[in-house]
Amino acid sequence: MKASYEKLIKGNEQWVKEKLSLDPNYFSNLAKGQKPEFLWIGCSDSRVPANEITKTESGEVFVHRNIANQVIHTDINMLSVLQYAVEYLHVKHVIVCGHYGCGGVKAAMDHSYVGLVGRWLAHLKDIYQNNKHILDEIPDANERENRMVELNVIEQVHNLAKTSFIQKAWKNRELEIHGWVYSLHNGKIKDLNCKYESIDQLEPIYRFSGLD
Incomplete structure (x- = not known):
């Protein structure tokens, strides 16, 4: 065979x-060598390959992927990729790209037991709980799920802005972080217009002092 x-x-x-x-x-x-301008933080879903959907070549996009495109401050893997991309590759843009129809988001909105993955998705459940007043007002299940996908991306962009690596870069150069969502149904990327380009956009409680 x-x-x-x-x-x-x-x-x-x-x-x-x-x-x-x-x-x-x-x-x-x-x-x-590589000199990418972009760091892409995306979902592990096999249907969302960064280079293919953006029509970019090898060497143009530095990529990190995990279930439901999470930026979790205890995730050493993600933080290592972020630090390397920002401090050594000097990327100009960090993009969090989620996608409609995300299995991780669906699982987080459900009550089913999914083993170890459930611990990872607990962060998504927090996002749902914090936005319950918005999501529960959406009667259509698919639209509610799509909005949850968008809220998740917006939250992860916010989480990026909270990191010392991003804030340190802002002190010395221009750097933008973006939130996008990809549609499996039409292949198009939607910009959620949640861009950060300065520490001034971040709530004071999250700002680090003493960064070189």
Whole structure:
């Protein structure tokens, strides 16, 4: 029986041929280093590949993905990616991109037991509880879920602004953080217009002092 994973190797071989046919120096240039302008914090969902939906090439977008595109201040993995992108790669934009139809958001709005994932989704449940007065006024279940997806992205952008890495960068250079939502139904990205570009936009209680 032919293993299904073999198609990935075959696909890679075809991809290499296509890239070299367009540019014989593609891989030698790529190996010289990366200077992406963007850090993308997205959902792990296989239907939302950052480079494909933004039509960007390898080296243009630095990517971190997790279930329901969370920015959690105890997540060392996410924080490490963020610090490296901001302090070493000097990205100009950090983008949190959620998507409608997110399984993580659906699970967080439900009461079903989902094992360890449930502990991760507890942060989403907090967002729901804090916005219950808004969400409970939406009668249609799909519209309510879509609004929850948007509120989640807005909250994660806010969480980014609370980090010392973002605030330290703001003291020394321009940096913008954005919140977007991708639609699986039409392939389009929606800008939620929740951009932060200065510590002045952040509530004083979250601002760090003494950052170099």
